[in-house]
Amino acid sequence: MNSRVILVSDDRSSLRAPGSLLWPDAACMRGMHTGEWAAHIFEYAMSFEGNMTQVRDIAAANGVGVLHPHGALATEPPSLIVCDVDSTITRTEAIDLLAECAGKANEVHEITARAMAGELDFTESLHARVRCLEGLHIGALEEARKATIVTPGAAELVAAAHEVGAAVGLVSGGFTAFVNPLLDHIGADFAASNELEVVDDHLTGRVAGNVIDRAAKATWLRRWVSERGTDLERTIAVGDGANDLDMFAIAGLPIAFCAKPVAVEAARNTIRCERIDAVRAVWTH
Incomplete structure (x- = not known):
């Protein structure tokens, strides 16, 4: 098999709609189901010739992920x-947890918003957010680590x-x-x-x-x-x-x-x- 398209979701029923676009040309389809998520794996003898944009759009509308490995990862x-x-x-986010400990959550949130708006690049925003942590005792690191999910x-x-x-x-x-x-x-x-x-x-x-x-x-x-x-x-x-x-x-x-x-x-x-x-x-x- 030379090509695969994989649909992934934590709701098996949501795989049907995007899968209907992939099944007609597939050489075979296999299911993979865990207790937490499911995948439908469509195998093609050659490359998938369908409309991947349409597949991705329908998958996204149904909360389904799409993986399309190619090259070596298609077979290895x-x-x-x-x-x-x-x-x-x-x-x-570690910086947010530390900002909470420092009482600077609002300041850090504002800097993050500016970065997401393109006003700051990552390095500028990182330095600006870390400056908000000045004076924080290192004991806060352990407190923030415990809050990490x-x-x-x-x-x-x-x-x-x-x-x-x-x-x-x-x-x-x-x-x-x-x-x-x-x-x-x-x-x-x-x-x-x-x-x-x-x-x-x-x-x-x-x-x-x-x-x-x-x-x-x-x-x-x-x-x-x-x-x-x-x-x-x-x-x-x-x-x-x-x-x-x-x-x-x-x-x-x-x-x-x-x-x-x-x-x-x-x-x-x-x-x-x-x-x-x-x-x-x-x-x-």
Whole structure:
């Protein structure tokens, strides 16, 4: 089989409408059902010749994700999966949790809104938001970590990746104080994130070292590919926003997970249910 189109949802009945467009030309269709989500996998002897835009539109209207692996990932499992963290591997944003601890939630929200409106780029907005945390005692980091909500299926995704020999990396515009414990918690292999500067047990309101922005995320993806001796075409990148677009552009399969419109448009592959282990529908048969 040379091509696959995969529909994913946490509501099996919602798969019918987009599936009706895929079934007529499929060589076969297989179902994959867990207790939390379901996938219908359509196999084609050649490439799918139908209207993928129409499939995606109908799928989106029904809350269904669409995955269309191509190249090596159409027939082989991935060798590397790289995931964003805030609002991807977690359902929370670390900067928002810290802002709550600092009593600066409104200020941080305003800066975030300006960034989303295009008035600030990610690096500018990160520095502006971190400045709001100046003077916060490091004890707040643990308080915020306890409030972090891990996305359902994160550990299961890592375990499934390891079963097929793939590594999982976390790359984040968030902070090491959150990302490194999370890496251990879900069993991921490596991580890159920003370091909050601390002096005398208090945050200085600055980021130490180079910022992990959208360009840096792509750089880390390339670095991990090189270190593992694999190819970009066998990589999956998972994220939810504009800061993920550069790694989306070079990954073998970019996936927008419960994502903002800009990420959905760039990735064209989507998961809309809040189970990140649905990514394994790409390779599980």
